[in-house]
Amino acid sequence: MNSPYFTGFRHGLKPDTRMTVSEWADEHRILPMKSAKEAGRWRTTRTPYLKAIMDCLSPTSPVERVVFMKGAQVGGTECGNNWLGYVIHHTPGPMMYVLPTLDMAKRTSKQRIAPMIEEMPILKERVKDSRSRDSGNTQLVKEFPNGVLIIAGANSATGLRSMPARFLFLDEVDAYDDDVDGEGSPINLAIKRTATFSRNRKILMVSTPNIAGSSKIETAYEQSNQQQYQVPCTQCGHFQSIEWNQIKFEDNDPQTASFECVACQHQMREHDKPRLLEGGKWVALNEEADGKTAGFHLSSLYSPNGWYSWADAVTDFLAAKGDPVLLKDWTNTVLGQTWQEQGETVDHELLYQRREHYQAEVPWPVEVLTCGVDVQDDRIEFEVVGWGAGEESWSIDYYRLYGDLSRPEIWKVIAEKLRQAYKRQDGVMMNIAQVCMDSGGHFTDEVYAFSRKMGID
Numbered sequence: 001m002n003s004p005y006f007t008g009f010r011h012g013l014k015p016d017t018r019m020t021v022s023e024w025a026d027e028h029r030i031l032p033m034k035s036a037k038e039a040g041r042w043r044t045t046r047t048p049y050l051k052a053i054m055d056c057l058s059p060t061s062p063v064e065r066v067v068f069m070k071g072a073q074v075g076g077t078e079c080g081n082n083w084l085g086y087v088i089h090h091t092p093g094p095m096m097y098v099l100p101t102l103d104m105a106k107r108t109s110k111q112r113i114a115p116m117i118e119e120m121p122i123l124k125e126r127v128k129d130s131r132s133r134d135s136g137n138t139q140l141v142k143e144f145p146n147g148v149l150i151i152a153g154a155n156s157a158t159g160l161r162s163m164p165a166r167f168l169f170l171d172e173v174d175a176y177d178d179d180v181d182g183e184g185s186p187i188n189l190a191i192k193r194t195a196t197f198s199r200n201r202k203i204l205m206v207s208t209p210n211i212a213g214s215s216k217i218e219t220a221y222e223q224s225n226q227q228q229y230q231v232p233c234t235q236c237g238h239f240q241s242i243e244w245n246q247i248k249f250e251d252n253d254p255q256t257a258s259f260e261c262v263a264c265q266h267q268m269r270e271h272d273k274p275r276l277l278e279g280g281k282w283v284a285l286n287e288e289a290d291g292k293t294a295g296f297h298l299s300s301l302y303s304p305n306g307w308y309s310w311a312d313a314v315t316d317f318l319a320a321k322g323d324p325v326l327l328k329d330w331t332n333t334v335l336g337q338t339w340q341e342q343g344e345t346v347d348h349e350l351l352y353q354r355r356e357h358y359q360a361e362v363p364w365p366v367e368v369l370t371c372g373v374d375v376q377d378d379r380i381e382f383e384v385v386g387w388g389a390g391e392e393s394w395s396i397d398y399y400r401l402y403g404d405l406s407r408p409e410i411w412k413v414i415a416e417k418l419r420q421a422y423k424r425q426d427g428v429m430m431n432i433a434q435v436c437m438d439s440g441g442h443f444t445d446e447v448y449a450f451s452r453k454m455g456i457d
């Protein structure tokens with residue numbers, strides 16, 4: 001039974017599914033000259049955080065749905081491309097790759113998928129050249145033995161309905177329309193195509209997030225086990241996420257950018273990054289998830305050396321900070337976080353929901369929270385400040401609320417806002433201990449009435 005012929009025959013029929021996507025990528029993947037940042041052999045060690053994400057897509061993993069909410073320049077796209085090559089070569093089956101529009105689908109096929117197949121002999125021998133006459137292949141349909149890859153646009157229901165899919169790759173989902181051809185959410189439409197494979201399907205959802213409250217990737221991430229990549233301090237070993245709060249710089253000079261440990265204040269520099277990434281681990285913040293959905297959040301602050309540095313992040317921040325449009329873009333693409341719209345009018349419902357979404361993180365040395373409230377003619381501004389030992393302070397939350405301050409509705413919203421609890425890094429929920437309210441001559445009666453009600457002196 002173990003003759004070489006028989007073994008080879010069996011392997012031909014049933015590939016070794018124990019090989020994971022990252023192992024496959026390290027063994028086979030070649031990054032094409034034309035499209036990749038670094039051409040040549042793929043090395044998972046360059047972006048170690050991608051290993052766990054890719055390996056959820058291997059058949060040995062029980063995970064069914066992988067959600068990757070990310071900043072730019074972390075290798076998210078190549079992660080999906082590795083999976084695509086793995087499916088064609090290793091676990092063939094029907095696969096659908098969805099991009100926001102049909103035009104983007106065509107462009108991706110031409111600029112990314114075609115060069116990848118062209119430069120990898122193991123893929124090239126399986127996918128027939130679309131230029132040969134009877135190949136059955138076009139720009140949007142790639143057939144291979146025991147499988148097919150359909151590349152579709154989320155703006156066309158026809159493409160999304162075309163076939164059942166065992167593997168579904170939904171790329172840049174926050175750029176999808178809410179409704180496609182009157183048939184509802186393109187995401188739901190595509191996921192419906194996987195129903196026949198409900199026991200062995202895999203769904204990968206990747207995106208840079210957009211607006212808070214309507215972001216599709218953030219909604220999916222919130223329903224997942226919410227993993228964050230924590231790295232060990234090179235000095236004290238304390239594991240922590242690389243947070244923007246901890247990126248320090250002096251005199252508006254990006255070259256001074258460093259990452260400060262929350263525990264020992266040691267300042268780590270760019271050259272420490274490979275060690276940080278290599279020693280890192282994914283930590284789930286939501287243990288109550290269903291076990292089938294793995295969510296990963298990663299900002300561009302994790303981007304490996306040579307791609308996007310902390311100095312780049314500071315440079316872009318300094319250029320964007322005065323302009324809400326640029327700052328939104330920076331928040332989305334660098335921090336990989338949704339953007340909170342500043343309302344022009346008071347919409348009680350909306351603000352109430354926003355209270356749920358806005359979860360500013362409080363650094364752990366903070367012991368007390370105070371809030372300064374500034375009352376203006378047409379608006380009210382809050383700043384929540386965290387205080388630690390030696391009167392060191394952090395700005396925790398800043399909030400501007402426009403509206404008619406002579407109406408009681410807005411004061412209800414303000415009261416809610418002041419009662420909001422903030423989560424410290426160690427999980428402790430903190431309330432605002434002291435409020436200082438300055439009427440500045442505006443709406444003095446309302447301010448006094450409100451202060452009496454809230455028990456503020």
Ligand SMILES: [Zn+2]
Binds near residue numbers: 261
């Ligand atoms: Zn440390």
